[in-house]
Amino acid sequence: MTTLTQANRQWASRPADERFTSLHELHGHCETARFRSAAKVLPNRALTVQPDEADQERGLLVTGPNGAAVAPSHWAFGQLAQRAGAPAAYLRDLPAPLAADCMNYGLRHVRDVEELGVLLRREESGAATLAAVTGPNYGRVWNSVCTRTLVKLFGSGLATDGGDWQVPQENNFGGRSYDPHYAVTKQNTTLYASDRDMWVFLADERHRIEVPNRRNGQPGSLARGFMLWNSEVGAESLGMAAFYFDGMCGNHLIWDAEGFTEIRIRHTAGAPDRWIEQVTPALETYAQASTVTITQALAAARAARIDNVDEFLRKRFSNRMTAAIKAAHMADEDRPIETLWDAATAVTAYARSIPYMNERVDLEREGGRILDLAA
Numbered sequence: 001m002t003t004l005t006q007a008n009r010q011w012a013s014r015p016a017d018e019r020f021t022s023l024h025e026l027h028g029h030c031e032t033a034r035f036r037s038a039a040k041v042l043p044n045r046a047l048t049v050q051p052d053e054a055d056q057e058r059g060l061l062v063t064g065p066n067g068a069a070v071a072p073s074h075w076a077f078g079q080l081a082q083r084a085g086a087p088a089a090y091l092r093d094l095p096a097p098l099a100a101d102c103m104n105y106g107l108r109h110v111r112d113v114e115e116l117g118v119l120l121r122r123e124e125s126g127a128a129t130l131a132a133v134t135g136p137n138y139g140r141v142w143n144s145v146c147t148r149t150l151v152k153l154f155g156s157g158l159a160t161d162g163g164d165w166q167v168p169q170e171n172n173f174g175g176r177s178y179d180p181h182y183a184v185t186k187q188n189t190t191l192y193a194s195d196r197d198m199w200v201f202l203a204d205e206r207h208r209i210e211v212p213n214r215r216n217g218q219p220g221s222l223a224r225g226f227m228l229w230n231s232e233v234g235a236e237s238l239g240m241a242a243f244y245f246d247g248m249c250g251n252h253l254i255w256d257a258e259g260f261t262e263i264r265i266r267h268t269a270g271a272p273d274r275w276i277e278q279v280t281p282a283l284e285t286y287a288q289a290s291t292v293t294i295t296q297a298l299a300a301a302r303a304a305r306i307d308n309v310d311e312f313l314r315k316r317f318s319n320r321m322t323a324a325i326k327a328a329h330m331a332d333e334d335r336p337i338e339t340l341w342d343a344a345t346a347v348t349a350y351a352r353s354i355p356y357m358n359e360r361v362d363l364e365r366e367g368g369r370i371l372d373l374a375a
Contacts, residue, residue, distance in 0.1 A: 002348040002364060004243070004254035006227060007201050010192050011252035018194045019186040023157040026191045027147035030198065034144040036122040037232075040064075041115050041136045044083060049103040051096035060096055060103075062130050070120060072130040075196050075233055079133040085110040119233060121195070131195060132233035139271030141238050143198045146230050149280055150200060153287045157191065157202055158184055165287060167191065168203040168225065173247035173255065175208045175221055190252070197231040209244065222246065222258065226286060228279075231267070238271060239264040240279050241361075242286055243368070258348060259371045260364035301341040301374035309337045316366060325350045344370040 020026040042064060050069065052059030061069040062080065072080060081088035084106030091099045119132035119140075132138075150157070154165040159182040167184045171177060190201035203225035210221050222244035230238045240263045246256035263282060265274045306312045313322040329337050329346030337343050347367035354360040 002257050002260075002351045002360075004245070004257045004260075004364075006241075007190055007248065007252040007254055010190070010199050010201075014192050014194075016186055018192050019189050020191040020193065021184045021186060021189055023147065023151050023154060023191065023200075026193055026198070026200070027144065027151050029193055030143040030147045033121065033193075033195075033232075034142050037131070038120045039140065040118050040120070042118055044107045044111060044114050044116050047080070047107060047116070047118075049080075049100040049107075051100055056096055058092075058096055060100055064118075068128070070128040070130045072133075073195055073233075075235060076119075076130045076132050079234065080130075083107065083111065083114075083116060083133060129195075134234045134267075137269045138234060139267045139269045140232055141230055141265075141267070141272050141275050143193060143230055143232055145272075145275065146198065146200075146228060146238075149283060150202075150228070153283055154202060158182075159206075164204045164206050165202045166205065168201065168205060168223070168248045170248060170250045170252075172205055175205060175223065178205055196233055196235045197229065199227070199229045201225065201227045203245070203248075220246070222256075224286070225254070226283075228283070234267060237264045237266055238275060238279065240282060242282070243364075257364070259344065259368045260348065260361075261368035261372075262361065262365050301344065301371050302339055304340040304374045305338055306340065306343060309343070312343065313337075316370075321350070324353075328353070340370055340374050344368070 020029060046065045048063045050061050050063060052061050052071065060072065060077070062072050063069045077092075078088040081091050081103060084103040086102050086106050091102060094102070115136040117132070117134040117136045117138045118130060119134075121129050121131040123129055155161055155163045157163065157165065157167055159166045159169070159180055166182075167188070167190050169177070169179060169182045170188055172179075192199045203223050205223045208221040208223050223246075224242070225245050226240060226242040228240045229236055241260060242262075243260040244258045245254050248254050263278055265271050265278065309326070310322060313325060317325065325346045326337060328349040329342060332345070332349045333342070337346050344367040347370065348364055351360045351363040351367070354363060
């Protein structure tokens with residue numbers, strides 16, 4: 001069992017204007033952003049950086065072939081600085097005229113001629129913003145494509161509308177305090193979007209999965225949950241993670257997660273097709289799966305005994321990690337690993353001790369694969 005921190009990081013860092021209280025509201029925001037956006041491919045020599053007359057000390061504008069000047073977003077400035085071969089943090093501390101000269105020199109003389117994919121976005125005020133500077137073959141999956149699929153499958157994502165998949169309820173451990181009238185606010189939501197990315201966490205806490213011998217010989221229950229994330233501007237991969245969990249606390253830590261599986265898609269040219277081929281079917285399958293089927297799969301994992309635990313683990317992990325995984329299970333359960341369920345539980349228990357998120361997620365993913373062996 002492990003504690004997932006992804007929702008906590010989102011909850012702790014998002015300002016009010018990046019928080020949404022229903023999937024419909026989130027989708028409306030993403031649709032509007034898509035409607036106001038235009039993607040173009042331009043040679044790097046066609047872009048010129050100049051000081052903003054309204055803020056000649058720090059302000060910068062980027063001019064394209066048509067002579068129109070637009071302000072870059074914080075993220076796009078960093079991408080353009082990278083293309084110019086200069087550290088963005090250093091440029092931000094320079095006076096605007098000097099920073100513009102450095103970037104223009106880099107775009108014209110340091111880098112070879114190359115094509116850039118630029119994303120322009122019209123703000124509500126009418127001003128245009130440079131939202132992204134990527135490679136010409138960046139495989140953009142629009143946030144609105146993701147949210148449209150979520151709305152189609154899960155409706156509003158609210159308990160009050162009666163759907164199964166909802167914004168998870170705080171402190172609903174073991175399903176003991178499930179509230180069909182739970183109100184989603186900007187404080188407790190798990191639906192987020194910004195000019196850089198989108199991130200969603202939904203759960204089916206209405207139909208919890210009963211698990212005999214959940215912990216120390218005692219029965220318990222698990223809810224199904226999934227996270228979905230994307231970036232239109234190159235800040236993040238496109239991905240989905242599915243898992244079972246006990247509950248989410250008020251700080252949005254996800255407690256006692258099991259069976260973590262993940263799909264990650266880089267924004268290469270084939271990313272839109274892979275969304276259709278991989279993520280959408282995974283969402284549909286997860287949404288429509290019967291809890292009876294899942295209960296049977298978990299029962300199969302608990303019944304599938306491992307003949308040689310050391311050999312089984314060493315095929316997947318180093319000798320040192322094998323010993324640590326066995327010790328983690330003994331500490332949590334006070335007995336050795338015997339089944340596939342035990343092995344998956346042990347892997348996620350050991351993952352709690354890993355300080356680095358990428359390594360921890362890799363281990364949690366391997367725990368999910370072990371559960372799949374029962375099928």
